[in-house]
Amino acid sequence: AELVALPNVATNLDDMEANADRLTSMLEARRFEVELLRAEGGPPAVFGQRLRDSAELTVVFYAHYDGQAVVPELWSSEPFEVVVRTGRLEAGAEEVPFDELTAPIDPEWRLYGRSASDDKVSIVALLTALDALDAAGIAPGVNIKLLLDGEEERGSPHIAEILRENTEGLAADLWVFCDGPMHQTRLPQVVYGVRGVTSVEMTAYGAAVGLHSGHYGNWAPDPGMTLARLITSMRDADGNIAIAGIDELVRPLGATASEAIEDAPPVDEQLREDLALGWTEGEPTPLAERITRPAVNLLGFSVGQVGAKAKNAIPPQAKAVVGFRLVPDVTPDAIREAVENHIREQGFYIVHHEPDEAVRRQHPRVVRLEWKKGYPSLWTDMDLPISKDVARIVDEAVEGPIVLTPSLGGSLPLYVFSEILDAPPIVVVPIANHDNNQHAPNENLRIKNLWLGIEIYAALMARL
Numbered sequence: 001a002e003l004v005a006l007p008n009v010a011t012n013l014d015d016m017e018a019n020a021d022r023l024t025s026m027l028e029a030r031r032f033e034v035e036l037l038r039a040e041g042g043p044p045a046v047f048g049q050r051l052r053d054s055a056e057l058t059v060v061f062y063a064h065y066d067g068q069a070v071v072p073e074l075w076s077s078e079p080f081e082v083v084v085r086t087g088r089l090e091a092g093a094e095e096v097p098f099d100e101l102t103a104p105i106d107p108e109w110r111l112y113g114r115s116a117s118d119d120k121v122s123i124v125a126l127l128t129a130l131d132a133l134d135a136a137g138i139a140p141g142v143n144i145k146l147l148l149d150g151e152e153e154r155g156s157p158h159i160a161e162i163l164r165e166n167t168e169g170l171a172a173d174l175w176v177f178c179d180g181p182m183h184q185t186r187l188p189q190v191v192y193g194v195r196g197v198t199s200v201e202m203t204a205y206g207a208a209v210g211l212h213s214g215h216y217g218n219w220a221p222d223p224g225m226t227l228a229r230l231i232t233s234m235r236d237a238d239g240n241i242a243i244a245g246i247d248e249l250v251r252p253l254g255a256t257a258s259e260a261i262e263d264a265p266p267v268d269e270q271l272r273e274d275l276a277l278g279w280t281e282g283e284p285t286p287l288a289e290r291i292t293r294p295a296v297n298l299l300g301f302s303v304g305q306v307g308a309k310a311k312n313a314i315p316p317q318a319k320a321v322v323g324f325r326l327v328p329d330v331t332p333d334a335i336r337e338a339v340e341n342h343i344r345e346q347g348f349y350i351v352h353h354e355p356d357e358a359v360r361r362q363h364p365r366v367v368r369l370e371w372k373k374g375y376p377s378l379w380t381d382m383d384l385p386i387s388k389d390v391a392r393i394v395d396e397a398v399e400g401p402i403v404l405t406p407s408l409g410g411s412l413p414l415y416v417f418s419e420i421l422d423a424p425p426i427v428v429v430p431i432a433n434h435d436n437n438q439h440a441p442n443e444n445l446r447i448k449n450l451w452l453g454i455e456i457y458a459a460l461m462a463r464l
Helices: 013-028 118-134 160-164 224-231 255-263 269-275 332-345 356-364 385-398 415-422 447-463
Strands: 035-039 043-051 059-066 083-085 109-111 144-147 174-177 188-191 193-203 295-302 317-325 349-351 367-370 403-405 408-411 427-428 444-446
Touching: 013 043, 013 118, 013 193, 059 118, 059 447, 118 144, 160 415, 174 385, 188 385, 193 224, 193 332, 193 415, 224 295, 224 317, 255 385, 255 403, 255 444, 317 408, 332 349, 332 367, 367 403, 385 447, 415 427, 444 447
Parallel strands: 059 144, 059 174, 174 427, 188 403, 193 408, 349 367
Antiparallel strands: 035 043, 043 144, 083 109, 109 444, 193 317, 193 367, 295 317
C-alpha cells in the first residue's frame, strides 16, 4: 500500500525519481547491489543484483514501476490514496479502513489504487518472496537480477539504449517478465510469447472543401464512404485478414503449442456472457487459438459530426487509425508492404505526406498513410528444458492446475531484449487478477493474487 501510494504517472519524471529512490531502499534492504540505469530524457531503470558463487543459472526478473495517467474524478477514491474493499467495487463492496484490518485477510478482498496490479504487485511479490525464503532459511538456487522499468506504459522508449549500454550486467540464462494478468479462469499461467504491434493512420480525400450533400451528394466522392470501403476490404466478416501475402508468412504452431491451446480451460462462453456479446469472430475457434493469428482492427474513425452537430455536408476528408497485431514472421515491415500493395490494388494512389491539389486532381483516389514504428512478436520455444522447468515449478508451487499459453493477445517489446541481449529465453509469469481494471479508473488487486504471486516467485527463485 505504501508503494502504490507513491504517484507514478509515467510522464512525470519527478514522481518517477521518487519511486526509484524508494525502490532502491527496498532492494538494498534485501541485500541487492543496486544501480540506476539511465538514458537521457527518461526515468531510471532500477537494476539490482543478488548473486551466489555456487549458482549455475542467472535469472533476470523484469517488472515496471510506472503507471498510466489518472483522471481522479472518474475514480471512486483518490487514485493514490490506497483503499481496501471487501471485493469488487462493481458488486457493492464496502471499504475497510487500514486501522481495522486484522489477520487473516480475506483473499477475495481487493486493494484499490493506480498500479496496484499493473505492475507494483509484481515488485512487492518478488521482494516478499525473498523475505519468505530468508525467513525459512532457503537460499535461492540462482543468481537473481531485477530490472524495474520506469517507462513501460510509455512504450519503454529508452529501454533499447539502456540494454545496449549494460549488456554484460544484464546477461542471463532466463528472463522472467512479471507483468500482465493471470488467466480469465483465475488460474495462474505461464506465457511463452506475445504478439507484435504496428498501426497506420489513413486519410482519404474528397473535394477541396465541404459540400452540400443535396447539391453534390452521389456526384462528389464521399471520403468517409471511400475510406470505410477500403478498411472493410482488409478483413472478412470473421475478422480474418484478407490482405494477400500475410497468411503465407504466418509460422505454423508447433505440436506443443497446439496441445497447450487444446488443453486450455474454456473461457469463451463465460466471456461472451460477461461482455454481452451475441457472437464472436471466427466461431467456433476459441480465443486461445485466435490470438495466435495476426489481427487487423479499426481503432478510430473520424469524419464529419454526429448528434446535435451533424449537418448535411460532405466533409473534405476522413481519417482512420488501423491497428495490426502480429505473430512470428509477420513483421511490421512485412505488414506495411502487404497493406500498401493491397491499397494500390483497390485503386488508390498512396502518399506519405499531405498531397497538394495537383496530386488530388491527377489521381481519382488518394490516401495518405502515416505508419507507426511498432515492433515484431516474440515466442519462446515451449520445448526448451528451461521452458518446461518454469512450467513444472509454477505448477508445483500452486499445486496445479495452471495454464500454459503459447502467446498473449497483447503486445510487449520482448523482441528488443532478445535482439540486444543475444536471444535469452523469455517467459512471462503474470500474477495480477484478470478483472483488475488495468489502465482504467478503480484499478485493483485481488489479495489472493498477491499471495499466489509470492508463492510462485519464491518457488522459481528457489527451485530453478
